[in-house]
Amino acid sequence: MSNITVVSYIxxxxxxxxxxxxxxxxxxxxxxxxxxxxIPRIVHLxxxxxxxxxxxxxxxxxxxxNRILPSYEYxxxxxxxxxxxxxxxxxxxxxxxxxxxxxxxxxxxxQRLVRSGPYKYIRNxxxxxxxxxxxxxxxxxxxxxxxxxxxxxLTTYIIKINREQRFLVLEFGKEYEKYIKESWALIPYVF
Numbered sequence: 001m002s003n004i005t006v007v008s009y010i011x012x013x014x015x016x017x018x019x020x021x022x023x024x025x026x027x028x029x030x031x032x033x034x035x036x037x038x039i040p041r042i043v044h045l046x047x048x049x050x051x052x053x054x055x056x057x058x059x060x061x062x063x064x065x066n067r068i069l070p071s072y073e074y075x076x077x078x079x080x081x082x083x084x085x086x087x088x089x090x091x092x093x094x095x096x097x098x099x100x101x102x103x104x105x106x107x108x109x110x111q112r113l114v115r116s117g118p119y120k121y122i123r124n125x126x127x128x129x130x131x132x133x134x135x136x137x138x139x140x141x142x143x144x145x146x147x148x149x150x151x152x153x154l155t156t157y158i159i160k161i162n163r164e165q166r167f168l169v170l171e172f173g174k175e176y177e178k179y180i181k182e183s184w185a186l187i188p189y190v191f
Contacts (some may be wrong), residue, residue: 055149078141090129
């Protein structure tokens with residue numbers, strides 16, 4: 001089985017879990033207020049889809065699929081390991097967040113600020129898992145397309161983090177401002 005197939009299966013399993021968990025959560029909670037208009041939400045979703053499309057859809061004889069990293073088997077395995085651990089980290093964060101989770105920037109009924117598990121040190125561990133998963137995918141594929149996909153997803157989540165942070169400061173006030181000072185937004189010691 002090729003590395004592209006393995007990575008595709010790993011992402012596929014992750015997204016199947018994610019969609020099923022989202023359906024379950026969405027049916028059990030009610031939205032109280034929204035911090036995101038439809039257009040930014042749609043743009044966010046389009047950018048996520050574009051990053052996947054650029055990363056995964058291979059077109060023969062297109063320079064974007066030329067390998068820019070040297071092809072070493074151990075680098076491919078490191079990339080797959082980073083991908084697996086990153087997506088497991090995102091899933092763990094999703095489980096810890098429980099009914100407080102929402103795909104959109106919004107407040108849900110009886111929402112509380114979660115600061116346990118991966119949220120103890122990272123405010124957005126789900127985004128961390130997805131971004132690091134894209135980095136692992138880049139290491140495995142080694143193509144220009146995969147680094148472009150990684151850069152798009154990283155930029156997309158940094159923008160979303162900034163919007164989400166403004167909304168959560170309004171919702172949770174000083175409690176969230178304190179949390180900002182005591183944790184990292186995405187990657188410890190970096191951002």
